[in-house]
Amino acid sequence: MxxxxxxxxxxxxxxxxxxxxxxxxxxxxxxxxxxxxxxxxxxxxxxxxxxxxxxxxxxxxxxxxxxxxxxxxxxxxxxxxxxxxxxxxxxxxxxxxxxxxxxxxxxxxxxxxxxxxxxxxxxxxxxxxxxxxxREGTWPQIELYGPGYTAIWTSLYDRFGLDFESSLDTGWPEEHWRRYxxxxxxxxxxxxxxxxxxxxxxxxxxxxxxxxxxxxxxxxxxxxxxxxxxxxxxxFGGGRDALPEGLLDGAVTCHYRALPLLYAREADAVVQRLEEIAAPHRVRQVLKQYVPIRRMVYQGRGAKARALFDRDDLPRREQAIRNRLKREGLWMR
Structure with a gap:
């Protein structure tokens, strides 16, 4: 398409x-x-x-x-x-x-x-x-005796006069963050x-x-x-299905968030694109002023970060990837 x-x-x-x-x-x-x-x-x-x-x-x-x-x-x-x-x-x-x-x-x-x-x-x-x-289920963080996902999100939809029920993905159970x-x-x-x-x-x-x-x-x-x-x-009438799957955050764009994460978890094509666009001399002279780019791209620390992980068997949560990179002295941003 x-x-x-x-x-x-x-x-x-x-x-x-x-x-x-x-x-x-x-x-x-x-x-x-x-x-x-x-x-x-x-x-x-x-x-x-x-x-x-x-x-x-x-x-x-x-x-x-x-x-x-x-x-x-x-x-x-x-x-x-x-x-x-x-x-x-x-x-x-x-x-x-x-x-x-x-x-x-x-x-x-x-x-x-x-x-x-x-x-x-x-x-x-x-x-x-x-x-x-x-994304991951980073917000809200549910407290033991506090309101749950439904109560929190309902309060926001009600505040702005929006229909809450039509926003739900009912394929997920009550109080699972992906339902919202x-x-x-x-x-x-x-x-x-x-x-x-x-x-x-x-x-x-x-x-x-x-x-x-x-x-x-x-x-x-x-x-x-x-x-x-x-x-x-x-x-404005949008939602989860506003785009076909696999394009943005897929074949067309990559939201890498931090260079160590890019090297740790993204596909070979992403690494190749990064290193290709960063290679010309004039570009290199400018980009190497920024320490994370200099170290990860030009001084080989990205390759070290990449060697720590199996892209076919990554930790389920991003924080686990970050923690390992930090232990190895490879986290920087």
Missing amino acids: TAPARAQPLNVMIVGQAGRLQYEALLFALSLAHATPRDQVRLFVAEPQPGPLWSQNPRILDAEVRELLSAHGAIFLPFESRHFGQAYPYGNKIEALAALPEGEPFVFFDTDTLVLGDLASVPFDFARPGASLR LYLNAGFFFYECPRRFGQRFLDYALEIRDDPPPELVCQSLDPWLDQIALPLVIHA
Whole structure:
């Protein structure tokens, strides 16, 4: 199944800022340029601007990083941090949506993602939003005497006037986390960034500032975006089946989360794509400034991490992979 011919390029957004994210943004841009014809996509690198919610300038200040991003098709997209900023940087993905062109379909990706195939070939139905299903049951954390999954999620759906029952995957039993519409914010898409972003912002702020009583024992940091996102997806008529399986978080993209995890668990094709795009001399000179990339990609620690694991028999939980990498001195981010 392929996407129909596009009347205009697909708007793709990532967030870039000083530190780790600028190097991840560069890897994303390099991989996108390698896999997708440039005339089929417009890559927006959203940059938070200096302001009272940041103690330092959050913009990408490295001129070489900026030049390489531009050379590979990136369009810098400034936005103001009015609600989150340094206290909750995950909120960047929410606030940046207001800066994208209104009324034009978009796809957001976390910067710690590689593009493996032609993104323009993905058959998005932008009228039905979706998000990543590559997640574990990280929220909520059920307390012994506290409310369970049903009570917690029902309280949120009720707060925003949404139908809870239609969000459930009844193939899973009561109080199993997969029964509930819990999504990863590593990617999401919709037909209008302004409408989606405003709803995302409204829900996130209300959950943060006036949570239902059922959330009293629950941490909202760093989970706030992933608590609000499923509610937004459901409110706009989307859900788990918004995309065919095996494309995003599969053959077309890989949300690797951290380089040690990429080497430990991802397919050979992902490692090959990473090392291929990182090989050119000019790219290497820039990327090696970031210690995890220098050590994992260029100094061979990635190969050592890869040798620790059997990709056909990985630990069931990501934390077990992280713990082993830490014991071997190979965890870095």
